[in-house]
Amino acid sequence: MIVLGIETTCDETAAAVVEDGKNILSNVIYSQANFHRQYGGVFPEMASRLHYDTLIPVIDEAIKNANVAINQIDLIAVAHGPGLMGALFMGLNAAKALSLAWDRPFIGVHHVEAHLYASMMEHLDSLPLPALGIVLSGGHTLFLKITDVGKYETIGTTIDDAIGESFDKVAVMLGLPYPGGPAVEELAATGGKAGMYGFKAGQVKDLPFHFSFSGLKTKVLYTVKGVGATQKSQTLIQEEEKKNIAASFQDAVFADVIKKANKACLAFGLQSIFFGGGVVNNQHLRELFSKSCSLPLFWPTAGLSLDNGAMIAGLGYQKYLQLGASSLDLEAKARMSFSSGKL
Ligand code: KG4
Ligand code: ZN
Secondary structure (H helix, E strand, C coil): CEEEEEECCCCEEEEEEEECCCEEEEEEEEECHHHHHHHCCCCHHHHHHHHHHHHHHHHHHHHHHHCCCHHHCCEEEEEEECCCHHHHHHHHHHHHHHHHHHCCCEEEEEHHHHHHHHHHCCCHHHCCCCEEEEEECCCCEEEEEEEECCEEEEEEEECCCCHHHHHHHHHHHCCCCCCHHHHHHHHHCCCCCCCCCCCCCECCCCCCCCEECHHHHHHHHHHHHCCCCCCCCCCCCCHHHHHHHHHHHHHHHHHHHHHHHHHHHHHHCCCCEEEECHHHHCHHHHHHHHHHCCCCEECCCCCCCCCCHHHHHHHHHHHHHHHCCCCCCCCCCCCCCCCCCCC
16 A cells, blocks of 8 residues: 655655555655744744645655656545644645545544654564653653554653753753754763753652653753743853753753653563654664663664654554544644544
8 A cells, every 4th residue: 555644743844655554665854944943943834834835846756756656646644733733734735635636535643653653664563562652752752552553551741841842942041053952962962061960850749650841941041041040031151061051951851761761661561662753863862771771672763753754654554554544624733642543
C-alpha cells in the first residue's frame, strides 16, 4: 500500500511517500525556520501563508522523487493536530482536496504519535514490547507504555511546561536565537560545566513518573537576571557564565528524564525504549541515556527526527489498517491527546 503523508502542524512543510508503513520512497521537508528566526519564534499567520505557498510544490516533489504515478497512491495521510490552527488547515484541506480529486481515502493522524512511530517504523518486524515510549517535544513530555503499534497507556506527563518549551524559554533568557533547544545544546557543548548551580527538575507528589519544569525555569531566570526578575529584566551575569548555565539546565532536565525512565522500565517490566519529538535530537541526551540505561534504545534516524511527512504516512498506514479511513468532515485540532479510537 502506497501512502502520501502530509505534515504542516508548525513551521515545516513536508510530504513523503511511504510503502506499507515502513519503506520510505521519498521524504521532502521544507523548513520555514530561517524566516521565523527574525521574530524569535514561529509567527503563526506567516506559517500558514508559507505552507500555502510551498505545500503543492513539496507534494509534487515527494511524488516525483518516489517515482510513483498518482494512480499508484492508495491513501492520503495528514497530521490534523495538535499544532497551529491555521497551519493545520493548510495540510488538512490539501489532503481532503486530493482525496476527492484522486478518489482515494484519507486519514488524519496525531502528530505526536507519529513522532513516536518514527523510531518504530524501521524495526516493525522485531519490536521488543512492551516498551517505554518517550516523547519529548515543544508541546509534549510523555512517558507511555507501548503494548503494540497504536496501543499506548500514559505513564507520566508534565504538570506545567513541556520539556522543549522550557528549553526554548531558557534559550530566550540566555539571549540565544530560535529554535532554542539546539542553541542551548550548542552553547553547553562549548565547554559548559554542568552541576554548578544546583539546578533540579521538580518532583510531583505521589506521581513518580510525572514532570515539572516550571520551578527550574524560574530558578534559571533568577540566576540570569536576579531574584524576582521577569523575562524583560536586564541580564546580570557575564557572557562567559552562560555556557555553564546552559549545561547545568540541560543536565538537570535530562537527569530527571533518565532517572524516571529507568524506574518506569523496572516498575512496568518494559523491554526497550522508543524515542520521539524534537528534543530527542539532542546528542548529549543520547549519550547520557546510552551510559545509564542497559535496555535497547531506539532513536529516530536523520530525516525522521524533526517534523516530516514520512512518519505521518507510516502511521497513517497503520491507523488505516486498524480503524479505516477518516471522514471528510474531520477537523483540525490545536490540542489533542492520544487516542486508540476512531478519529
Ligand atoms: O517535535 P518538535 O520538532 O515539534 C513539536 O513540538 O511537535 O519539537 C520542537 C522542540 C522545540 O522546543 C525545540 O527547541 C526542541 O524540540 N529541540 C531541542 C533540540 N532540537 C529541537 N531541544 C533540545 N536539544 C535539541 N537538540
Ligand atoms: Zn513535531
